[in-house]
Amino acid sequence: MATAVTQPTQTLPGLHAELELYSDRIVVRQNDLLSQVFQGTRTIAPKDIANIHLYESCFLNHGQIHIRLRDRTRAAITLDYKCEHHPIARAIIAAIEAQLLLTETHH
Numbered sequence: 001m002a003t004a005v006t007q008p009t010q011t012l013p014g015l016h017a018e019l020e021l022y023s024d025r026i027v028v029r030q031n032d033l034l035s036q037v038f039q040g041t042r043t044i045a046p047k048d049i050a051n052i053h054l055y056e057s058c059f060l061n062h063g064q065i066h067i068r069l070r071d072r073t074r075a076a077i078t079l080d081y082k083c084e085h086h087p088i089a090r091a092i093i094a095a096i097e098a099q100l101l102l103t104e105t106h107h
Helices: 033-038 083-105
Strands: 010-013 017-021 026-030 042-044 049-055 062-069 077-082
Touching: 010 077, 010 083, 017 083, 049 083, 062 083, 077 083
Parallel strands: none
Antiparallel strands: 010 017, 017 026, 026 042, 049 062, 062 077
16 A cells, blocks of 8 residues: 655745645645635646746746646646745756656656
């Protein structure tokens, strides 16, 4: 029996949410009250991701990760983060893209 992974391999603190990367899923936890009420915690399997983009912009002092899902009836996920976290965001994007490649080769 496989055991569930309980600790994230990487974590990106965002302005209004935190992205946790696990070997089998991505979890976005809202950390402000308004977002918690309307969006809550979202868990996404790599196979459910259509594409992911990283937007780095120090002009606004923050970057953004945008995750579009295969199921277009589910809202895309956007995570804003501070510029100082660009290296973490790049590492997470690279890891997610690697998971997406593995998912595509197994289908």
